[in-house]
Amino acid sequence: MAEDRTEGERLTELAKRRGYYFGSSDAYGGTSGFYTYGPQGAALKSNVEDAWRDRFATQEGNMEIDAPTIMPEPVFEASGHLDGFDDMLVECAECGESHRADHLIEDHSELEDAETLSPEEAAEMISDLDLVCPNCGADLAGQSVEDFNLMFETNIGPGSSTPGYLRPETAQGIFVEFPRIKEYARNRLPFGVTQVGRAYRNEISPRKSIVRTREFTQAELEQFIDPERDEPDLSTVEDVEVLLYPATEQEADDGDYVETTIGDAVEAGTIGNAWLGYFLGIAQEWYERIGVDMDRFRFRQHLAGERAHYSSDCWDAESEVDGDWIEIAGFSYRSDYDLSKHGEHADDDFTVFRQYDEPQTVERAVVDPDMSVLGPEFGGAAADVKEALEALAERDPDAFEGENVTVEADGEEFAVPTDVANFSVEEQTISGEHVTPHVVEPSFGVDRTVYTLLAHAYEEDEVDGEERTYLSLSPGVAPRDVGVFPLVSNVDELVDLADDIVADLRAAGFSVVYDDSGSIGRRYRRQDEVGTPFCVTVDRDGLEGDGEKTVTIRERDSGRQVRAPVGALADELDAVRRGDRTFDGLAEEYDELADA
Structure with a gap:
């Protein structure tokens, strides 16, 4: 086993070799902060997006839109992004390399929230910590720390064109279209609008591969509510157990996690807003279902200095990778800030009429x-x-x-x-009055979720005396559902049946890979390493006798195998993929091979 490599290094090597993700434009030297998803990664990412849509759009009865990624300058003047969407930059006087000041401080101190510092405070800490440039080693003490706006600027149209910006979040595309969207909701609160799409931030120092990039995918829900009338149905999530890290515990000398339920946390005021509690409960169950390791997962409340100016409360879903906690989603109560700002600047109505009894x-x-x-x-x-x-x-x-x-x-x-x-x-x-809805926003980083799933699924063990690497991905999001192999490739009857099984499974909606190259053990190892949950092998034993033809189904993590009839294959695999059945259930129903 490669024990000397970090978790991130092992994952990056596997991701590039097996087609999950890799740096973009390598043929031209590459550009920091941009990544291409390969065949496996694109499929995994798409499955994560589909799983998110199912839970946060379909099951919640919410609408989905798809807004442009470029919007005119007035949108971001109204939203406040032009004036306040900044990170702290420190530039090396020797090599000219720019670095995020708060990241340098966090990497070399015990401070976890350096972004709450002012530029002057950050510059002072850089001097106190004797920090040097990670690129050339030159002393950074005495260098000024400046605010750097993260927006990508562009021009819309030729000649005296209109200034525009690539959106730094998908949310603004929802907010600016609210006057029309509310009509589709029949002007009745509450209602939710979702969007999954690209966002862009000109990061000072991208790092951790797809964790912090300049182009990324967000899945966001904007829940529009009447703050005086609308409450969520907490009964559906009140018993969900969560691990919380409230601001009070972070600030205490002996602070610790709070293990509780959503219902108790809202009742005790640990989670101060019922809507935030509702979405934390949904997210907890969703993350567990798609395969995040719950022993490496927490909800951390923003400290006062971390919160955006429009947010009265905010919690982050965080996952642990390589000993660091990374934000993979944010849950914010944005009040009426966004709609009020656009109402002030735009020529439209961003209110909803509230009918009196x-x-x-x-x-x-x-x-x-x-x-x-x-x-x-x-x-x-x-x-x-x-x-x-x-x-x-x-x-x-x-x-x-x-x-x-x-x-x-x-x-x-x-x-x-x-x-x-x-x-x-x-x-x-x-008969009523116009009210500006408040907004509750669960915002998910799709790329960071993919990274978390891969990191938490990465496993190494030994099988038959050989080292094995495998990805224990949930069948619901794995990029390939099943591998199909004829045990040998020179027996027409085996190959023909394998071809028929591939066609039938694909027609049933499965993502299938066919492989007849190399030993069966090598074929298993290839599929284990990309996370394929099940492999179906067509062998001579399954063709013997006058009864129904059978095949073996092998489960990735344990290597266990059962022999099942071909006619039941699609239904059984679909039940396991949906979570309606376990492999233990298959083993009880069919013959498990003792020498698997």
């Missing part, structure tokens, strides 16, 4: 400005002044008590006589 009579402050006065007085600004007066009446009726009222429009102040504003308080009967 019964009509209500209310007093409303209104204005009816005399435009025959405002027009000549303020010219082209008259319409803006009218809108500003209407907004002020709703916000601060007392402002109209004097002889004049002052409003601001387009950055300029205008004084309007109160009698010209025609201010009054009227009784109105209303």
